[in-house]
Amino acid sequence: MAASEPYNEEVRALFENPFHAGDLQGVYPETLTADVSESEHGARLVLYAGIDDGKIAEIRFRAFACPHLVAAAEVVCREAEGGKLSELPTIKANELMERLSVPVGKTGRMLLIEDAVEKLHAQSGCAG
Amino acid sequence: MAASEPYNEEVRALFENPFHAGDLQGVYPETLTADVSESEHGARLVLYAGIDDGKIAEIRFRAFACPHLVAAAEVVCREAEGGKLSELPTIKANELMERLSVPVGKTGRMLLIEDAVEKLHAQSGCAG
Amino acid sequence: MSQDLVYLDYAATTPIDLRVVEAMQECLTGDGAFANPASIHIAGRRAAAIVDSAREQLAELLDARPERLIWTSGATESDNLAIRGAATARAHRGKHLITMPTEHKAVADTFRALAREGFEVTWLSPDDNGLLSTELLADAIRDETQLVSVMHVNNETGVIQDICAIGELCRSRGVLFHTDAAQSVGKLEVDLRNLPVDLLSLTAHKFYGPQGIGALYIADRPQCSVLPIMFGGAQEKRLRPGTLPVHLIVGAGVAASLAGDEREVDLAHVAALRDRLWAGIAAIPGLTRNGREADCYPGILNVSVAGVEGESLLLGMEPVCVASGSACNSTSGEPSYVLRSLGRSDADAQSAVRFSFGKLTTEDDIDTAIERYRRSVEHCRSMSPVT
Amino acid sequence: MSQDLVYLDYAATTPIDLRVVEAMQECLTGDGAFANPASIHIAGRRAAAIVDSAREQLAELLDARPERLIWTSGATESDNLAIRGAATARAHRGKHLITMPTEHKAVADTFRALAREGFEVTWLSPDDNGLLSTELLADAIRDETQLVSVMHVNNETGVIQDICAIGELCRSRGVLFHTDAAQSVGKLEVDLRNLPVDLLSLTAHKFYGPQGIGALYIADRPQCSVLPIMFGGAQEKRLRPGTLPVHLIVGAGVAASLAGDEREVDLAHVAALRDRLWAGIAAIPGLTRNGREADCYPGILNVSVAGVEGESLLLGMEPVCVASGSACNSTSGEPSYVLRSLGRSDADAQSAVRFSFGKLTTEDDIDTAIERYRRSVEHCRSMSPVT
Numbered sequence A, B: 001m002a003a004s005e006p007y008n009e010e011v012r013a014l015f016e017n018p019f020h021a022g023d024l025q026g027v028y029p030e031t032l033t034a035d036v037s038e039s040e041h042g043a044r045l046v047l048y049a050g051i052d053d054g055k056i057a058e059i060r061f062r063a064f065a066c067p068h069l070v071a072a073a074e075v076v077c078r079e080a081e082g083g084k085l086s087e088l089p090t091i092k093a094n095e096l097m098e099r100l101s102v103p104v105g106k107t108g109r110m111l112l113i114e115d116a117v118e119k120l121h122a123q124s125g126c127a128g
Numbered sequence C, D: 001m002s003q004d005l006v007y008l009d010y011a012a013t014t015p016i017d018l019r020v021v022e023a024m025q026e027c028l029t030g031d032g033a034f035a036n037p038a039s040i041h042i043a044g045r046r047a048a049a050i051v052d053s054a055r056e057q058l059a060e061l062l063d064a065r066p067e068r069l070i071w072t073s074g075a076t077e078s079d080n081l082a083i084r085g086a087a088t089a090r091a092h093r094g095k096h097l098i099t100m101p102t103e104h105k106a107v108a109d110t111f112r113a114l115a116r117e118g119f120e121v122t123w124l125s126p127d128d129n130g131l132l133s134t135e136l137l138a139d140a141i142r143d144e145t146q147l148v149s150v151m152h153v154n155n156e157t158g159v160i161q162d163i164c165a166i167g168e169l170c171r172s173r174g175v176l177f178h179t180d181a182a183q184s185v186g187k188l189e190v191d192l193r194n195l196p197v198d199l200l201s202l203t204a205h206k207f208y209g210p211q212g213i214g215a216l217y218i219a220d221r222p223q224c225s226v227l228p229i230m231f232g233g234a235q236e237k238r239l240r241p242g243t244l245p246v247h248l249i250v251g252a253g254v255a256a257s258l259a260g261d262e263r264e265v266d267l268a269h270v271a272a273l274r275d276r277l278w279a280g281i282a283a284i285p286g287l288t289r290n291g292r293e294a295d296c297y298p299g300i301l302n303v304s305v306a307g308v309e310g311e312s313l314l315l316g317m318e319p320v321c322v323a324s325g326s327a328c329n330s331t332s333g334e335p336s337y338v339l340r341s342l343g344r345s346d347a348d349a350q351s352a353v354r355f356s357f358g359k360l361t362t363e364d365d366i367d368t369a370i371e372r373y374r375r376s377v378e379h380c381r382s383m384s385p386v387t
């Protein structure tokens, strides 16, 4: 049986207004891209980050994904933008899942968030 | 599933007013009794006939029986009374069953009618 | 309820409570409430929420957790699913099963079918009062025994089995215990937090809910595995496929909730009616009561009367509607096994009349029934050769 | 019907016709109409008469004899009974069965269960248009083949199989033919006097009747023996036990009778809506229609759209209620086998939306759906990395 309400308020709001969906608007000293995907459901998430002085000046995402993953990507972007790239890895999929009431069946898909962030991080040269 | 209406009008009327149920009221030169029964459903039918000059002056029945058999017994009594004992055997169970819309499942029980009449007949000494 | 009928066959099916009808009506015509609860769109989710809350209402009546209840089409299906499902799930451990010949056909015939398929079934007869002796049961349980099925309230006589003692015995011996509670749920207390029952069948139309909806309770114990008997979808924990009938489930939920609120009052009401009825007919010569008062659910009074043919007796009672033995046997004409096991002769058993009544039954109904019964017995006796 | 919802999921379940609700209501509250039709008293006989006339109404819709119809709890149960019942009844002659992977789960899962129990099942794939080739079927039938099951109208795409040709082939080869007609009865003509069908499943809630009631048609041929899958009483020719749910049967009967009267008008109505819908979305780039127009029941329009994720697409369409593939698969998230068999990629299949509509659907509903669908596709594409 379907859960009575599959999307919580926050997921709906984020999904309807994914301000960070799309391409980078500015031009930055450094631009990073993390493109990750998952074969089972064909989900794909791409993060684009404009980096200036170790900071994430602008971050955008594109997703071929369910509303939960879209919402999670938007959360990550909202929280990351303006912050330090080095602080990004603290974002954990399980925390996001709790906040967004994501069904456990989607755990595999939601790990794409961690993967993408890690990829950005690795590219920045500050990993480890 | 139950047949929508198990008893036709005539069965209901006969069952409600079995004028011939009970004991003989008169005293006759000859009194015959036919007592027949059927083991499967425990049905039993007794015919009592007061015979005078070869005629059935009075006939009564007693029955431990379903409404169809009761009705059939009443029909037989109504038709037999006043008639000749020798004409009785023309009453056939299958004709009664049709007239009274008796379900075929009750055929065995309804044959008691024929048996009882036959027994009366045999006792009167005019059988064969 | 009726102008021309006196309906005293509540054990076959009860009239539906008008508050239940109203809730069903709302669901049928409500906005999206009719949808398939398995659909993920808004309408489907509304329907699913309605189904969930009905499940909670039923769970509350039984003091069970909602997720332990599986919706079915009625107690017949619940019985089939519980018994065949548990027997086949545990067949690798052993193929011995125990039940009673006084069970409802939905139970007895399922065991008969399993017996034809290679299971061994022990049929334990009740004592003279219709009760199962736990000593008899204890002796019958063997290492290979996997399932015991004993009904809560008998549908013909109202005899109440001690399912608590039976369940405890089963649990102590590692055997699953199923009970057909079609005649007790909503009428007597059935508290699954305290009862050691593994599987329990029920049906809504026996407690003022709609026909066509029932449930199977499956205890949350690792032993309680059940295999499906029908296939075709993920509904009801993959145990029972098919689109959930939302309005029926709503009806069952409301009926359960009303039963919880009104059970005590109803019970006192039927007990008073039963006493009135008994007082009105007890003096009829040759009358026997089938089932001791102390052992019986008071909404059923079953009596036999010597020397009277059952079918004629019933016709003579019209327009009072009563059953001769179980409604399910009514068209077969066989004398009731349940009554014979109480020591009744075939002749007595076939004259048995089951009066069963409930919350809509009035004292007037009972008085009419008394009058008609007396009259019909007299009428039949006046024709009877057995004096 | 609704203020806030646009319900376009008629293939999952239809709203109930208010005339059906009225008839059910009358039955629920009527004098004795609620009784158990198996009871021999007056109330029972009234209920039995009501059941009989509903059976006649359904029989008339199908041009079948009433006594060839068995009431069940829905098409799922009918499918299980037909397939398992016929397969087991004929197992002594042979254990080879034929069906298609594009069948509804109630059929496919029943065959899977039989396969686990030692039957051999051949799964025939449809051609690129979703149709079964009779040559393929002719080649698959062997001496041991006992049963072929092919659905009439597919629940995901609306594709209509030529059950007349399939049935004739089966009959010429001495094989039983079952068809799941859950999606066609009451919507397309199903004339069993002319169709060579041995077993046919249907369910009332797909044609404006209540949920929880269906039927199985069994042709009057000596070959058509079916064994029961549930046990417990003489109801429904000993094939399907349980108290008959009178109000549901009344509802099914009235729904059948209305369908007979209104089918042609409804068909024209849905065809016009389908054309309007298609005209409104056909120009969306990357859109594919699943199922050729000429092959499909016009109350279903199934489309895929490239580069769009299905679940997000549906959320973006709210409050328009549509299904992604079969409603029964909606919670599993698996891409639809039916669509893949039409040649769609997994990505296309998962983006599929099934619009299905019926007699209460208005042009406004369709226009809202067009607008929402276009908007949602755009929204999803604006986020998509697949451009």
Ligand SMILES: Cc1ncc(COP(=O)(O)O)c(C=O)c1O
Pocket: C011, C012, C073, C074, C075, C076, C077, C104, C106, C151, C153, C154, C155, C180, C181, C182, C183, C203, C205, C212, C214, C328, D241, D242, D243, D244
């Ligand atoms: C004890 C008992 N079990 C099972 C049933 C079957 O219930 P249903 O007809 O709702 O399936 C009944 C009533 O008919 C019953 O009295």
Ligand SMILES: Cc1ncc(COP(=O)(O)O)c(C=O)c1O
Pocket: C241, C242, C243, C244, D011, D012, D073, D074, D075, D076, D077, D104, D106, D151, D153, D154, D155, D180, D181, D182, D183, D203, D205, D212, D214, D328
């Ligand atoms: C083709 C088909 N068969 C069977 C069913 C099952 O019907 P029900 O859920 O009424 O048992 C459905 C609908 O769910 C269907 O579309």
